[in-house]
Amino acid sequence: MIAVPTLTIEEFGRRLRAREITAEQIIEECLRRIDVDNPRLNAFILVLADQARRQAREADRELSAGRDRGALHGVPISIKDLLDVRGTPTTAASRVREAHEAERDATAIAHLRQAGAIFIGKTNLHEFAFGTTNEDSAFGPARNPHDPARSPGGSSGGSAVSLVAGMALATIGTDTGGSIRIPAAACGAVGFKPTYGEVSTDGVVPLSRALDHVGPLARSVTDAWIVYRALLGDPAPPPLAAVPLRGLRVGVPRAYFCEVLDDEVRARFEETLDALRAAGVSVDETEIPHAKHIAPIYLHIVLADAAAYHATTLESMPERYTAPVRLRLEMGRYVLAEDYVRAQNGREQLRREVNAALAGHDALMLPTLPIPAPPLGADSVKVGPTEEPVRNMMLRLTQLFNLTGHPAIAIPCGRTSDGLPCSLQLVGAHRQTEALLRAALACEAQIG
Amino acid sequence: MTVDQWLQAAIADAERRGLPELKPILETLARATRALRAADFNDDASDGRRSAAVRSRS
Numbered sequence: 001m002i003a004v005p006t007l008t009i010e011e012f013g014r015r016l017r018a019r020e021i022t023a024e025q026i027i028e029e030c031l032r033r034i035d036v037d038n039p040r041l042n043a044f045i046l047v048l049a050d051q052a053r054r055q056a057r058e059a060d061r062e063l064s065a066g067r068d069r070g071a072l073h074g075v076p077i078s079i080k081d082l083l084d085v086r087g088t089p090t091t092a093a094s095r096v097r098e099a100h101e102a103e104r105d106a107t108a109i110a111h112l113r114q115a116g117a118i119f120i121g122k123t124n125l126h127e128f129a130f131g132t133t134n135e136d137s138a139f140g141p142a143r144n145p146h147d148p149a150r151s152p153g154g155s156s157g158g159s160a161v162s163l164v165a166g167m168a169l170a171t172i173g174t175d176t177g178g179s180i181r182i183p184a185a186a187c188g189a190v191g192f193k194p195t196y197g198e199v200s201t202d203g204v205v206p207l208s209r210a211l212d213h214v215g216p217l218a219r220s221v222t223d224a225w226i227v228y229r230a231l232l233g234d235p236a237p238p239p240l241a242a243v244p245l246r247g248l249r250v251g252v253p254r255a256y257f258c259e260v261l262d263d264e265v266r267a268r269f270e271e272t273l274d275a276l277r278a279a280g281v282s283v284d285e286t287e288i289p290h291a292k293h294i295a296p297i298y299l300h301i302v303l304a305d306a307a308a309y310h311a312t313t314l315e316s317m318p319e320r321y322t323a324p325v326r327l328r329l330e331m332g333r334y335v336l337a338e339d340y341v342r343a344q345n346g347r348e349q350l351r352r353e354v355n356a357a358l359a360g361h362d363a364l365m366l367p368t369l370p371i372p373a374p375p376l377g378a379d380s381v382k383v384g385p386t387e388e389p390v391r392n393m394m395l396r397l398t399q400l401f402n403l404t405g406h407p408a409i410a411i412p413c414g415r416t417s418d419g420l421p422c423s424l425q426l427v428g429a430h431r432q433t434e435a436l437l438r439a440a441l442a443c444e445a446q447i448g
Numbered sequence: 449m450t451v452d453q454w455l456q457a458a459i460a461d462a463e464r465r466g467l468p469e470l471k472p473i474l475e476t477l478a479r480a481t482r483a484l485r486a487a488d489f490n491d492d493a494s495d496g497r498r499s500a501a502v503r504s505r506s
Contacts, residue, residue, distance in 0.1 A: 293487050296480040303477070331473050334458040336449070342484050349489040 002029045005166035009075050009223040012169060016063070016074055023059040023074030023118065026169070027052050030076045030120055033166045042142045043161035045081045045091055047121040052076065055118040062116075069116030070235030071226045077112060078168040080159045081122035082129055083214070084203040085109055092205045093127045093137040095320040096313050106203025108172070108214050108231045115235035120168050124158030127325045129174055129207045130306060131155055132182055132394035133374065136322040141376055144187060146420055150373040153186030153394065155179040156217065160187040163217050170218045170227050176207040177298060178368075178398025181410040181425060184217050185368035188412050188421030190444075191217045192224040195433050196405030199231045208305035211298075211402040221411060221441040228433075242442035243362070243435075246280030251361035256291035257397055260383055262371045268414040268422035269367045272447050279446050286357040286364065288400070293346055295392065298399045300335050300343035307332030351404040358406075358429050363439050368410040368423035370396055397425065407433045409440045413447050451482050 002025065015021040031049055038044050059074035084090050084102035091097045105113060113119075124142040126134050134142045134157030142157040144150040145165045152161045156173030160183035163171045173180040175193040184191025192215045199214040206212055216227035222240050229237035252258070252273065261269070277283055288294075307314075310329045318326055357364055371381055371393050380387045401408040406427050413424040426443065428436025449457075455478040462470035 290487065290489065293483065293489075296484040296487075299477070299480045300484060327467075327470060327473060330462070330467060330470055331477055334454075334461075334474060334477065336454060336481075339481055339484060342487070342490055345491065346484065346487060346489055 002026060004029050004033060004169070005164065006219070007169060008219050009071065009169050009226050010220070012075060013071055013073070017068075023056040024053070026074070027056040027076055027118060027120065030167050034121070037165050038167070040143065040148055041145060041161050041165055042140055043123055043158040043165065043167060044078070044121045045093065045124050045139050045158070046088060048088070048119055052118050052120045059116055059118065069114070070230070071115070071237065072112065072230050072235060073116035075117050075170065076120045076168045077117045077227070078120050078123045078159060078162040078171040079109065080125055080156050080171070080173045082125060082174055082205045083109055083172060085119055085122065088122060090205060091122070091138070092129070093125045093139055095138045096317055098320070102203070104203070107200035109203065111233045112172070112230055114233070115230040117230065121162070123156070123162050123171065126155035126157065127322050128205065128306070128310070129155040129176060129179055130325050130328060132178065132391060133376070134158065134183070135376055136324045138322065143376070144373050146188065146373065147418075149375055150420070151186065151376050153183035153369070153373060157183045160184055160189055160191070160217055163187070163189050163219065170216055170223055172227070172231070173215060173217055174204060175213045175215060175402065176211045177302065177395045177402050180213070180215050180217060181368050181398050181408060181423075182394055184410045185421065185423030186373035189217050189219065190221055190224050190412070191215070191410040192228060192437070193401065193408050194228060195407045195430055198433065199228070206309055208302045210301060210305060213402065221409070221437060221444045224409065225437050240437055240441055242445060243438045245276065245442050245446060248281045248439060248442065249361045250276070250281055250283050250363055250365045251286035251357055252283060252365050253286050253288050253291070253357060255287050257366045260370055260388065260393070260396065261367060262383055264416040265367055265370060265372065265422050269424065272413040272424050273365070275447055276443060283365070286361065288350065288353045288357055290346065290349055290353060291400070294350065294400050294403065295395070297343045297346040297350065298395070298403055300339050301347065301403070303328070303332030304335040304340045307335070347403045350400060354400065354404045354406055354427070355429070358427075363436060364427040366397055366425050368397060368425040369394065372416050372418070372420035372422065401427055406430060407436050409436060411440055411444050451478050451485065454478070454481070
């Protein structure tokens with residue numbers, strides 16, 4: 001038996017090259033887990049079993065013949081069903097896309113294929129990536145492996161589930177307001193959003209082209225680095241080296257970002273900061289002066305961008321959308337041009353403020369999700385003394401870095417008393433993505 | 449157009465289009481729009497001498 005839920009790409013690669021395991025064996029184990037658990041967790045919209053087996057046999061043949069494609073050779077990866085994989089439908093979890101079939105791979109997918117990755121299936125998501133709970137999907141909700149009555153987060157919820165449940169060694173998601181980091185946090189995985197524009201979004205169904213990012217969810221920071229580099233077209237990256245924790249300078253934006261937190265999420269965050277301080281990390285406070293405007297700015301941009309993309313199908317086939325997603329898209333059609341421009345101005349202001357907060361710091365540090373994974377069907381959750389809308393809570397700590405384009409990574413940092421994962425978010429400077437990952441690797445080693 | 453005028457027109461249009469269920473989420477958007485317009489990063493053709501409080505009523 002292969003312990004897929006804990007097997008990293010790094011470890012699989014070592015064992016593959018030592019001839020202790022084959023690509024065919026790992027694929028069979030992932031497919032077995034899909035057979036057993038997908039009916040209750042609903043992670044996959046499409047399982048590419050035959051194709052994956054063929055790819056695995058070819059990967060084993062290639063390795064035996066001395067052709068090694070790099071760190072992803074023979075690695076089973078699941079793909080959010082928002083990215084084109086040639087010869088398969090890209091449903092975006094919507095009946096609107098019923099007739100679709102991708103003629104070619106998305107650029108990022110083509111890079112993974114070239115790197116030897118094996119595509120095990122297309123994963124469930126919140127319809128058109130327009131939501132954070134994965135509840136509104138033409139294929140039904142994906143469910144959190146830690147508690148199937150709870151949301152896995154979204155929109156890349158099925159992706160996170162497939163990873164945590166051992167159905168793949170890594171998965172590809174998209175992130176427009178937190179859609180990689182939120183499900184990573186809710187399910188207890190590493191979720192990484194690179195700097196805006198680094199990974200191609202060609203062949204990806206857009207939500208907001210101004211805010212969309214493609215990136216990996218993985219079991220470790222090193223695995224996220226390996227997949228991220230492959231997405232860029234680098235199949236054999238150098239090993240990621242951790243920075244020394246002693247001397248690492250971290251800024252914590254407490255105002256707004258730490259004001260509305262579940263008690264246990266707050267406790268895990270503070271314990272994490274204490275552990276890092278004890279290891280020599282310098283932690284001080286910083287601020288984003290216009291943080292209270294993040295949500296209104298984000299809302300006006302994402303609504304208007306999404307409405308423009310969907311305007312034709314909202315007229316021609318409105319009944320094919322799930323009702324909540326259709327209504328939110330319709331709402332976007334009422335955003336005035338002048339308010340869209342105000343929001344873009346606000347976005348520039350926020351970008352300057354995040355840059356300023358990063359000055360003198362190697363990274364910003366904050367929780368990823370202010371609450372543990374919420375129950376499916378909940379519109380609101382109790383946070384401290386107040387009842388808060390789930391949607392606002394899910395996006396509250398992540399959407400800023402889509403507006404500003406800074407790279408951000410979510411890493412697990414303990415659990416609640418109910419066993420639900422908590423998550424730490426690190427944010428780095430534009431185009432300093434490797435530096436952020438090196439810092440995250442050091443923190444992961446300390447708090448893991 | 450003030451936010452109140454916009455909201456009234458948007459709700460009327462949604463009802464005309466057979467989407468009365470849009471009303472509560474348009475009201476949510478209106479709250480966000482008021483907050484956005486009240487921000488001090490907005491342009492001001494009078495060269496910034498109007499206060500944020502004045503802008504918040506526009």
